Amino acid sequence: MLNMLEVNHLRVWDANEGKEIIRDSSFRLKPQTCLAIVGESGSGKSLTCRSIIRLHKPWIRQSGEILFKGENLNQLSVKEMRRRRGKQIGMIMQNGMGAFDPSSVVGVHFQETLKGHFGWSKSQVETAMKKAMESVMLNHPIETMNKYPYQLSGGMLQRLMIALTLVLSPDIVIADEPTTALDTISQYEVVEQFIQLRERMGGSMIFVSHDLGVVKKIADEVLVMRNGVIVESGSVEEVLSAPRHPYTQYLVSTRLELSSHFNEIMRGE
Amino acid sequence: MRALKNLSRDKLASLSLFIIAAIVILGLFAPVFAPHDPNHVDMKLRYAGSSWAYWFGNDHLGRCILSRLIYGIRPSILWVLAALLASVGVGAAVGFLAGYFRGKTDAILMRICDIMLSFPGYVMTLAVVGILGAGLENILIAFVAMKWAWFARVIRTSVQQYAEMDYVKFSKAAGISNRRIILKHIVPVTFSDIAVIASGSMCSMILQISGLSFLGLGIKAPHAEWGMMLNEAREVMFSHPELMLAPGLAIVIAVSAFNFLADGLQVALDPKRMNSGKQPRVTEVEKPNVEYA
């Protein structure tokens, strides 16, 4: 079947410093799969995501082929690219607080986005969002939509972003470290929501994370990145149970060690 | 010092620093540098143009303009600098106490500042001068009395933001005395903010003094002062416009120099510019919200 997204020879560099950040990245995103990108900070995973939707800081440049449903995104004009974003390629950020405009209630953000893409009226937006919010376990949807971002917790903001994504129903959802800034219970619930989002939308997902535990739970395939290079890729079972590259082995072993005591305690005695 | 080294990289700021230093030295050692007595009247030389003996020419009373300009540095720049330092000193002390200790201390000090700030600045200066009489000392007293509250407010905001930092929290937790924390942690980081607003205020103070002298409320004749020189030149503005040139330019140059120095200082005192010199500065392209090793 035709790949949902094909990235070939992606190169990203910093025009100010003349430094190459991502050297020669190539990977595939198959339809209806979740691809996870793991790596430590500075590995280039967030940058890869931003390269796909072409939202970089002004001094970052990219080259290469990014084929989305056969079309090269790298060659589209800014206007065309904007039409793809949100509706066909959705992005969920790490910091919920930063994703919403702090000066207006979250409802306004939804109105603007949905009106922009679908041309819906205010009541249509409300109905659609209400349904989506209930499915992400946000009770009192109307009340929540009238709140300011600072009044809502990180977990709630993430769920709001997921709800918006549900309504937009893009073909690809790119989630950039969405659960990193959350604590235990919120993290668990948001990961559950992501799993449900996948099932409901049936599209593909790219999930960036540094936590291998979350990746194991939600992803089908995984890419391991280090210093801008993909060092290993494959299915989640292969890569996480029997890693081949020493760096992946290092990541897996340290993650195991962190849970080791806890698992021992839960198993033993 | 590190700051000077950083500053030297900025050509405009270095030039400004040089100009200001030159002005200060000229002013301090005026008797050495001034070619003639600034108050020496010679009616034969009225409105004389520049000559070898009198580089900038003579004013309406035949006095040497260059000498008057040099002697005029004292009231126009040096005394203003002193007043500024006094004002910033008082404002900083109040700002540090209010911003660091917060609570009741902050509330009381800020209410006092509010009272002082509710008086309109220029009007109050004129009122004080009106009561105490014209003269440089009275103007400077009025300035210090009016301005300290504004400095206190601005510095307090800066201090509040730095007092929240984790390194201050650590010092408090480790049992270090408040006095030490303020001196070692708060003062250095707020110093750049203070330097910037102080140099910015310097400009407005120079202009205000000159303005008041221009109106005749400043330093008493026959002492030299730039604003007063402008005032005297104003009376013959249409017949001898060149008399306004020297003091006017002097004010513009001095104020601009302070302004550019303020800008340069803001960049030079930025701690991110300091490095151990061993590695080139690394700018991180990808700075996610939660950073990892």
Next chain:
Amino acid sequence: MLKVENVHKSYRVGGLFSRKKQQILHDVSFECGSGECLGIIGESGSGKSTLGRLILGIEQADQGAVLFEGNDVRNRHVRSGNMSAVFQDYTSSINPFYTVKEAIMEPLTAQGQVRSDQDARVDRLLHQVGLDASYQTKYAHELSGGEAQRVCIARAISTEPKCIVLDEAISSLDVSVQIQVLRLLKELKNIYQMSYVFITHDIQAAAYICDRVLIFRSGKVEETIDVKQLKHVQSDYAKQLMEHLITF
């Protein structure tokens, strides 16, 4: 050694003259013994950071007391040389104008200890946290997250305190670095015979390093349990926390 007795803390909500209060801590009491690592596990908004600040004497409780070896922790002389801290945000934990050496020596110089072997001492501390002597002249913004946190730890142990409060000290770090820092902390605890108060939301990290944990929620201690007995938690909230864990 460290005793928290019936501590209550609230913050005034609203303007200067409002009387509305938001209660953050409700009657919190617990003890931390000498050489023990006590974990305080709570989600965001539970009040654990406020509790951390009260333990460090940075803030004052409305009621109750925090005592270190019987003395009130608010008196800075009680804390000096005995208590220390490591915080979550390593980017603001070191004064941007200080070199690594100055930062590490700060608590010592504050005590008035002027020693001729300062360099050697800082070297030793850096070595103990896994950094080499070349780091002495670096500035905070030149360090990566893991390195900065190690410097903070070196600074915390420089006075050889009896108790260190670690407030989400590893939460901002990469998992692979977290484990390194945890190992380091464990080693140091044994070398210096210190106790830790380890505040975190990550149960797995707490299970790695702590002897005993407090489950903290909405300003109250829900349960206190030995780490080895974690399987047998009693309270519903604790059970809920355990079920919501994503392990590997």
